[in-house]
Amino acid sequence: MSSKSQFKKLTYLTMRNVKIYFKDRMTFFVSLITPIILLVLFVFFLQTTYEDSIFSIIQGFDVDQKFIDSFTGGWLFSSILSTSCITVAFCSGMMVIDKINKNNIDFIVSPVKKSILQLSYVIANVFSTLIIAFILLVIGLIYLAFIGFYLSFLDLLLIIFTIVITSLFGTILANIIWIFTKTQGVVSGICTLVSALYGFICGAYMPISTMGSGMQTFTAFLPGTYATILFRQGFLNGVLNEMSKTLPNEMINGIAEGFDVRMLFFGNNVSTLALILVITISTFVLLGIFLLISKLKFRNNN
Amino acid sequence: MEHIIEIKNLKKYFGEVKAVDDISFSVNEGELFAFLGLNGAGKSTTINILVGVLTKDSGECYINGLSIDNIEKILPTIGIVFQSSVLDKKLSVYDNLKYRAMLYNITKNEFEDNLKFFTERLELNNILKKPLEKLSGGQKRKVDIVRALIHKPKILILDEPTTGLDPRTRKLVWNFISELIKNENLTVLLTTHYMEEATIADNVVIIDSGKIVAEGSPNVLKNRYASDYLRAYKYDKEILNILSDLKLPYKKSKNCLEIIFKNTESAKDFLVKNNKYFNDLEIVKGSMDDVFLAVTGKELKENI
Numbered sequence: 001m002s003s004k005s006q007f008k009k010l011t012y013l014t015m016r017n018v019k020i021y022f023k024d025r026m027t028f029f030v031s032l033i034t035p036i037i038l039l040v041l042f043v044f045f046l047q048t049t050y051e052d053s054i055f056s057i058i059q060g061f062d063v064d065q066k067f068i069d070s071f072t073g074g075w076l077f078s079s080i081l082s083t084s085c086i087t088v089a090f091c092s093g094m095m096v097i098d099k100i101n102k103n104n105i106d107f108i109v110s111p112v113k114k115s116i117l118q119l120s121y122v123i124a125n126v127f128s129t130l131i132i133a134f135i136l137l138v139i140g141l142i143y144l145a146f147i148g149f150y151l152s153f154l155d156l157l158l159i160i161f162t163i164v165i166t167s168l169f170g171t172i173l174a175n176i177i178w179i180f181t182k183t184q185g186v187v188s189g190i191c192t193l194v195s196a197l198y199g200f201i202c203g204a205y206m207p208i209s210t211m212g213s214g215m216q217t218f219t220a221f222l223p224g225t226y227a228t229i230l231f232r233q234g235f236l237n238g239v240l241n242e243m244s245k246t247l248p249n250e251m252i253n254g255i256a257e258g259f260d261v262r263m264l265f266f267g268n269n270v271s272t273l274a275l276i277l278v279i280t281i282s283t284f285v286l287l288g289i290f291l292l293i294s295k296l297k298f299r300n301n302n
Numbered sequence: 303m304e305h306i307i308e309i310k311n312l313k314k315y316f317g318e319v320k321a322v323d324d325i326s327f328s329v330n331e332g333e334l335f336a337f338l339g340l341n342g343a344g345k346s347t348t349i350n351i352l353v354g355v356l357t358k359d360s361g362e363c364y365i366n367g368l369s370i371d372n373i374e375k376i377l378p379t380i381g382i383v384f385q386s387s388v389l390d391k392k393l394s395v396y397d398n399l400k401y402r403a404m405l406y407n408i409t410k411n412e413f414e415d416n417l418k419f420f421t422e423r424l425e426l427n428n429i430l431k432k433p434l435e436k437l438s439g440g441q442k443r444k445v446d447i448v449r450a451l452i453h454k455p456k457i458l459i460l461d462e463p464t465t466g467l468d469p470r471t472r473k474l475v476w477n478f479i480s481e482l483i484k485n486e487n488l489t490v491l492l493t494t495h496y497m498e499e500a501t502i503a504d505n506v507v508i509i510d511s512g513k514i515v516a517e518g519s520p521n522v523l524k525n526r527y528a529s530d531y532l533r534a535y536k537y538d539k540e541i542l543n544i545l546s547d548l549k550l551p552y553k554k555s556k557n558c559l560e561i562i563f564k565n566t567e568s569a570k571d572f573l574v575k576n577n578k579y580f581n582d583l584e585i586v587k588g589s590m591d592d593v594f595l596a597v598t599g600k601e602l603k604e605n606i
């Protein structure tokens with residue numbers, strides 16, 4: 001059969017999978033728990049907490065409130081994006097849900113290759129995650145436009161790149177787990193667990209730099225952490241630059257390190273390029289693992 | 303003549319349960335074939351093996367002369383309605399049908415044409431935009447049937463398609479399917495526990511606990527397995543003595559006497575000889591219910 005007709009089948013299956021995710025209000029809501037919690041906490045006390053710790057760093061120096069607002073706002077949205085790209089990826093997969101609901105049976109009796117069907121689940125998973133991430137990004141940009149917008153075009157590119165690579169990373173990781181999952185309980189369990197916990201691990205609520213040294217070392221070995229730092233840089237480098245016009249360098253460095261805009265790996269500063277490489281290479285390694293496992297699994301099934 | 307579906311010595315066990323236990327039958331092109339049995343007889347298991355949802359333990363199945371081991375080659379030519387719906391409840395009727403139709407080698411225009419044809423005939427065109435979960439049971443079932451037909455298959459497999467449908471809808475569905483059999487030479491393999499559906503079939507296989515217990519056209523089956531009855535409403539009491547002498551089985555109720563015969567022939571003979579004892583009577587041929595009772599020893603319940 002021609003590759004054109006295979007592509008057509010893949011396209012329609014993917015559209016179907018994406019649509020189902022967005023129509024299922026319950027999973028949709030669960031995957032957005034973290035951003036919602038973040039937003040609520042931010043409004044009620046996190047913003048003040050962040051402001052207080054900035055003030056304690058700049059002690060007495062005068063900074064325009066606009067910068068502070070833009071910084072805390074940027075911090076909020078970098079948190080929201082770095083968690084959502086992972087949590088939505090973990091909650092928007094239709095592969096296992098279809099298998100549990102026996103909805104995949106209709107595709108078994110349709111002239112579709114099993115590999116095309118599997119691929120459609122993964123691609124749909126990535127698309128659903130990207131759609132939500134970009135909607136959140138637009139909301140964030142609009143918010144920043146109101147309170148103080150200092151992002152350069154390059155910052156924006158960095159954010160977009162990080163959204164794409166983190167969504168891929170999260171999706172592939174989730175799908176590796178789904179290969180071994182057969183029950184509804186495990187799926188919604190993992191989805192809820194990741195939704196609830198990932199925010200803490202990636203420092204979405206409180207910066208990693210404020211965690212204990214054990215925790216800091218642990219997070220340094222999680223590729224997701226590198227994505228978080230990239231989001232921080234994309235959202236916050238601009239406003240830090242503006243602030244550096246009136247504040248001494250040590251203070252800017254203090255804020256940058258205190259709020260995870262820079263990452264130290266055993267005391268050494270990790271460059272942006274290195275951050276990009278770590279998350280990109282990790283994603284490709286996961287992809288390799290995923291393909292290998294699916295291939296072995298697929299062979300056993302035949 | 304080449305059989306469009308051929309099943310030879312098919313077996314499928316689930317642990318101790320012999321769901322399908324060495325069954326063989328074949329279906330001719332363009333016929334309505336009924337697979338009749340009680341719940342748990344093994345009907346769905348057989349169907350699911352045939353379309354590749356379940357694997358068989360042993361035996362051979364051919365569709366269009368191709369072994370089901372090459373199921374990909376067969377799938378474009380068959381359409382199936384599963385016992386319970388496998389469509390997406392949250393999606394609209396239109397989306398459900400489109401996303402599935404486009405998995406066959408048909409263009410978008412062909413899909414729209416087929417959709418229009420089937421939904422008009424099954425009276426579904428007003429509900430295309432509604433999500434499946436908002437439909438009535440009958441509407442859902444009709445959507446399942448359109449799904450199975452949307453790519454114009456040669457073979458339609460129906461697993462208890464009319465369970466839970468109201469009589470009017472059942473009639474609508476059957477009229478339409480009969481028309482497709484006549485005009486498009488569609489072959490239909492149907493599982494059912496409804497007698498009336500088995501009665502209109504060209505051929506019937508009766509399955510009980512995974513084994514075939516009878517097969518043939520409804521007429522052949524009735525002649526072979528079902529008794530005929532002579533029902534007398536006004537009669538001379540003397541006949542009871544004659545019946546005892548002849549050792550003929552009978553049932554007597556307040557307003558009628560029912561004499562049971564092996565076949566129509568012996569009923570006729572008896573009547574010719576004893577005509578004078580009867581004033582008002584009828585001879586009734588056995589029904590498929592009687593066939594079913596005779597071959598399985600179990601009552602078939604019409605209403606579930």
Ligand SMILES: Nc1ncnc2c1ncn2[C@@H]1O[C@H](COP(=O)(O)OP(=O)(O)O)[C@@H](O)[C@H]1O
Binds near residue numbers: 316319321342
């Ligand atoms: N997946 C399964 N696992 C174990 N037993 C099964 C399974 N599917 C069917 N059975 C058993 O096999 C027998 C036949 O079932 P089925 O084919 O569904 O019957 P029918 O469709 O005629 O009602 C039943 O006893 C049923 O309990």
Ligand SMILES: [Mg+2]
Binds near residue numbers: 342346347385461
């Ligand atoms: Mg069944």
